[in-house]
Amino acid sequence: MSRYAREGRGLPKAFAGLLCLLVCMAGSAFGQELEATASVGKRLAVAADCVACHTAPEGKPFAGGYPLSSPMGVIYSTNITPSKTAGIGNYSNEQFARAVRDGVAADGTHLYPAMPYTSYAKMTDSDIAALYDYFMKEVQPVDTPSPKTALTFPFNIRASMMGWNLLFHSDARFKPDASKSAEVNRGDYLVNALAHCDTCHTPRNFLMGADSGKPLGGGSLGSWYAPNISSDKVSGIGAWSNDEIVAYLRTGHVAGKAQAAGPMAEAIEHSLQYLGDSDLKAIAAYLQQTPAIKSGENKARHEFGAASTDELTLRGTKPEDNPGWHIFSGTCANCHQANGQGTKEYPSLFNNTATTRADNLIAAIVYGVHRTVDGVAVDMPAFGPDALFTDRLNDQQIADVSNYVLSRYGNSELKVTAADVAQSRAGGPKAPLAELAKFTIPAIILVCLLIGLVVWMIARRRKGA
Structure with a gap:
């Protein structure tokens, strides 16, 4: 849903109560730019930054067609308005949940992980239901189909995503950590589920899956680079104060530290600036206690x-x-x-x-x-x-x-x-994987020639016998 899913059962009552509190807070404590009467679903859609990737330049909201540059080629976002001919108007709540949290469309087509379903997978059933209601009841339908994504071979084989998902996708929903405060748990849910910060700020491995050993340790985004935002005081943002993190998330600017550009500027413009202080403080609190990931720098970036x-x-x-x-x-x-x-x-x-x-x-x-x-x-x-x-x-x-x-x-x-x-x-x-893919067709041809040669040699030997 944004650039470039069931609640846990059997939880202790304390966990369940905290989870309910987190969901309510995530859906209600946004900034003044959102009208006070905004629905929970609309607030969640803003926190998830759905509009940024599903709205083409000069296009209608959520009508898709936004070109997302990826190492494998350009991926066009889909129409997620309630149009019954071009959008998701015929989706049931269950089909919507499967698309958002598992990356599978209603017709069984697998989505590319440019849609951050690996993060949205952590979203709770109640949040998914609220989002579904928002898109079906409050978003204006647009009957214009979005452009079709046409990646080159072998990336155009969407069924290959089944194998990728087995390796890198988890259907585990968010569970609060009883050893952490409610604020930190809330920040965890925002960073790693709704706002999907991990999608950009965690490095990718050879197969383009998130490197779980370096969470939030920085990752390449094409021409841009999403920096290390772990708690490390040199490589990350551990030397920032909580107030500076909040100011940056709200405005994209902190004097003597940083200015937001590229994809981060889009996230602030369309999403983060609208979150309330309690949400932004929760994000800061969570980031300040993440594992410190060292990237090899000897001096903090802002020094x-x-x-x-x-x-x-x-x-x-x-x-x-x-x-x-x-x-x-x-x-x-x-x-x-x-x-x-x-x-x-x-x-x-x-x-x-x-x-x-x-x-x-x-x-x-x-x-x-x-x-x-x-x-x-x-x-x-x-x-x-x-x-x-x-x-x-x-x-x-x-x-x-x-x-x-x-x-x-x-x-x-x-x-x-x-x-x-x-x-x-x-x-x-x-990406190395994209470079390697150039040799896929020649490799297939070579294998076919070798198989043909072996068959010919066997046939000749039998004929000679």
Whole structure:
């Protein structure tokens, strides 16, 4: 339902009571942007961020058609309006639950895990029922079919998802941990079920399944990277205060720490900003007690860089002597200031997590930064070759300015090439599984030839005998 399921039985009464409390809270404590009379189902749909992936640009809400870039190709989201011809209007509650929590459509078609059913599987029966009521009774039907997903062989064989599900999908529903507080359990349910944070922030293995040994340890999202959000004080966000985490989730901005862009900006714009304080505090409380996952960094992401004096020392030099600074001075400094310290409207480039990873820095320059919070648009224009109304930069120019920013304001050990920029524009690094799939057809042909050769040799031997 969003980008890119039964309640536990036999629980002790204390567990059951806590679970009921969690469900009620998750469905009722959202921000002021949602009207006070909003149904539980609508609040859950917002928390699950269904609209972000099931609404195409300029399209009607939940009508599908949003192109989700994956390592295997483009996957188009489906129409989940109550249309009886193009949507889910003919679904029963049980069929809806199976699609949301197990990734199987009413006609038996297996969904790709771009639909985060592996996280939604933890949702309770009561939440699923409330969501079903919302989509069937409150969402406007749209009778326009969404585009069909057409991945290349062998990924177009949806039946293969049965094997993938056996390996990486669990139908276990959420069960509160009696050793944890109600707030932490509530955060657990939001992070790992409804808001499906684990879908992006947990790394993937060779078969694109979540690496359960590194929960929330950071994962690649095509051109972007979802950072480590475990409790580690260096690699993760353990050095953040709870108030800073709440502020980031609500606004996408924390001075001296980070700014949200890419898929995270979408999550904040469409979902997280509408959660109430109690929900956001629960998420922060849960994240602060997760296992600390170390990613190998020696310094926290937000601690890099300092103000620069290059405007004074490099003014008048030849562009070829320092191309990155000249691009920065002419294109970036007007907003981020010549020394990189930013303004009230534009963030500082030092003490900023965006300038400590080459992939996210490149993506921010190529695609820009866009999010709307509290009705106010936060925008940094795109500067890639396809940019509109701004200075278009080619791959080498983007590499040059990226290296300048990294060297002055971020992680100076990182280097960017024009090939890195081209890769980002093409959707990011290819997954090993997708690369291996290129050899599938040649391998099948080779096997067939070998089988044919063996059959021919056996036939010839029998004929000779």
